[in-house]
Amino acid sequence: MNKKPDNTVKVNAKYLRHTLDFKFDAGTSRGVLRTKDSFFIKVTFPGDSKMEGWGEAGPLPKLSIDDVPNFENILKAYVNGLSEKEIDWSEAGILEFCKTYVMDAHPSIRFAFEMALLDLFHGGKRQILENDFYRQHMPIPINGLIWMGDESFMLKQIEEKLELGFSCIKMKIGAIDFKQECRLLGFIRERFTAEQITLRVDANGAFSPHEAMDKLERLAEFDLHSIEQPIKAGQWDELKRLCKESPLDIALDEELIGIYAKEDRKKLLEHINPQYIILKPTLVGGIRDTREWIWLAENMGVGWWMTSALESNIGLNAISQLTASYDIYMPQGLGTGQLYKNNVASPLEIVSGNILYNPSTDWGKI
Template identity: 25%
Template sequence: MSLDTEFERLSLPLEHEFGISRGSSATAENVVVRVTDDDGTTGIGAASPSAHYGETVATVEAVLPDLLAAVERIGDPANHQRIAAAMDEVVRANPAARAAVDIACCDLAATRAGLPLFRYWGLDPASAPETSFTIGLDNIDRMRAKTREAIDAGYGTLKVKLGTSRDREIVAAVREAAPDATLRVDANEAWTPREAVTNTEWLADFDVEFVEQPVPAANPDGMRFVREYGALPVAADESCVTLADVSEVAEIADIANVKLMKCGGPSEARKLIHAARAGGLDVMLGCMVSTNAAIAAAAHLAPLVDYADLDGSLLLTEDPYTGVPMPKGEIDLDAIERSGTGVRLAE
């Protein structure tokens, strides 16, 4: 089989400026990859790189020609092991670029088999948890308004970004606007261990479910301290990047946050999920702010996890691609009308 490959950059405006403790953005920069077989069937994937992990759109575009040339040499989108080995020969890092290629190959392989990706992997769509919807950092009034918009749209689980001097005021405003919602918070490494422990105590009073990455990933002892002495379960995001991180995460956190863009794609993410389970961790699937061309593949993994934070495409003003429907946060895999990931150009 011969394969043709191509990629293009997308700049996607966000519905609201998206803020976390490290900064904010008004657009999401993605790179879409297409892998097409002899019959004209195309698999679609996308990279949503993060400078925090050493990647930009420019670095993705720089390595994709070599990564895609490796896929063309293999010529079989279903041979994920051989493709991964071939990509390793090209570059060991650049996980978002590798993720885009792996997503496109998984999409194409499942499409050629005539199955939606979750069935290709043998997963139960009824086991998928609902996704949370993220309330990014902003002034208090706008965060309150964003919360009301999310509740009015039917989302029952919210993830609130923290890491400011106004954190208690933010959570109070969000809880007032969403008295019945499940709340999770994410500090994106902004607190010290002692601050985090103190914060979990008042966060528990607001009925917060868990706290994500309260302290820097470079301080695993600090994460362990928060887990041991804090009042809430602790999820590891920046601390849980690759498969090699899982064993340490099992010692310092309760939940592993697995993201395709951190680990290199759905094929590698499945390994992280199973390793986390073996280590006694709960698992969350997370994402970057991304087009459905990236998010949909993660949604097909949702039956394997306890928590989902796959709202990356829901935060966009408009997405050129459709994927897995998520009405009111429900990851509705059974509603997919085509095989593969279900991604296609929006009409």
């Protein structure tokens, strides 16, 4: 029951809550994660429940601006109100509708509606956009993520990622002793040069402004590609200074959260002038808003890469397809699909440091 692109349609929506269980204690600078709630949205055409479009709203605890106590009630109101709305049935029309229907304050919900409606638009086959990742099974290079923990736990992860053939490793830092973290980086560099293994680190704002430069200079000794968010978000002048003087390239991550207007996004990039930005659609407002960030960055000569935000395979599939709609020139942060014991079974696979879509594997039941 696919509709012509110039039609205006109405759809029905439902949602269900799913608690994802981590395979291990996932350490971050904001604490340890053992579970994560996601809300799956299903959209269908009235009178035809066989074709389904699915999306995922999964705000990150203590980070997303829509990580609020009444999140489920807010989501329920959007879901219940959707059947009353008319949607221009085209990709552009769907993205425009979601931008106006879901407030800026609820970025993960907007992304979920974009996913679900675009999935339905393409026939309910988990295709979100026209892209070679879905149609041509194009592999996307990704980094292997090393979670925070004690030194032995992190070393074990590093060895596993190297054995699996990753050429880019990203290590979260800022939770254990800095000297121990440097030893772990040194362990990799003793075995592999920067040409063999690309190293990234993510501080999640763990450094104070007065100590940041000393630590950046120490980290630069390990031939790192970049560091994400060395100091907490909101300190534009300090970040500007660090981006200008640091021997290590800096990527903004948390800094992008809560910046809604295009002119404010442009102002942030112009003021701080970072080397890179990190884009998490769940946090910055979904597909359309992510595209706006990319357009601004590329026009200013700022590099970027995409990162998932602990979504299930439903959200990860959408982010991978969005990523594949651009010319990819560096590893992306799309390796989170293997974190959970009870993820939704999917055609997404990680092979030799790449994520790909295997059409011979079916999607599991949601």
